[in-house]
Amino acid sequence: MEAGLEPSCREVLEAVRYGKIQSATEAALSVLKAALRCVQRASSAGEARAVLRDFFSEALEARPANALLMNVIRGAILAVRDRLAEGDLEGVRDAFERYYRDTVRSIEEVNEAIARMAVNRIEDGDCVMTYSYSTIVLRALKLAKDEGREVEVYVPESRPGLEGLHTAKELGNYGIPVTLFVDSAIRYLMKEVDKVMIGAEAIAANGAVVSKVGTSLVALAASEARVNVFVLAPTMKFSPETIYGELVELLEKRPESLVSEDKLREVGLRLGEGFGVKVPMFDVTPPEYIDAIITEKGLIAPQAVTFMLREIYGWPFRFAPIRELLG
8 A cells, every 4th residue: 555655655654653753733734745756756647546545544544533633634635636637737736835835834723822822721830731642731841941930841751752851841841840740649749730731633523522541541530639631632633523423433553562572472482362552542531620721712621523524614514524535
């Protein structure tokens, strides 16, 4: 399937598939940039169509929970569909390059707007807990620091993947006091936290948030401790497919990401067929554990996501299902 892809495009797919690209936003933009290279290398409109179909299908298979990736791919296909039908390769290239530039600029502007709104919720002296790795949350915390607010950040290690370590390093490099701790201490340390700010992989129509596995435990502990939980996410992370009851697919990592292959073999031989290893990558946080979702359109309650989707896609909902576009 990937025969027509250059090595750098295959590398992007592998990085997205195995979590080497941690941020949902960075994953979506990396895929879009690689797709642009595919289009630029194509020798005909037919080849561009085939390569885009295969590459986008592989990307969605690699990270199916990423709603931003799905929506960016949907927009890319719609941007070039007419030119592809006409067999106009130069038209395809021009349309894709224009879509890429506009999308990158839009995402940057939207994320900046969200970060600035989130700063309004951070008070001087706050202790903020975050989880995993979110470019928007990092931006908000850096803006708070730039505005002279004294902020301390608590970050769980965020296994599997240890994204919390990367978050802690980035915050530390920016001069923000940060405490990295084991995931099992989330509930214990929540009593020292003033608010929680997290990113999202996807937001379902009912307001539930799909994010790195463990996020739901953070939100549950925060709810118990009466600590406000804010999700920082653009409306491009809202999943229109969930309007019609489609479920967001939650991937698992390979067992070897938790236990070495030799150890797996050793324990498996000793325990027999009853032994198994599960390493989920994402979980779902119910809307009742979330106080507000901060979007580029302002703060909304999780229960208002359906109304926001109506505003975006109209009523009845009008959007092109991704499976039909890639079919």
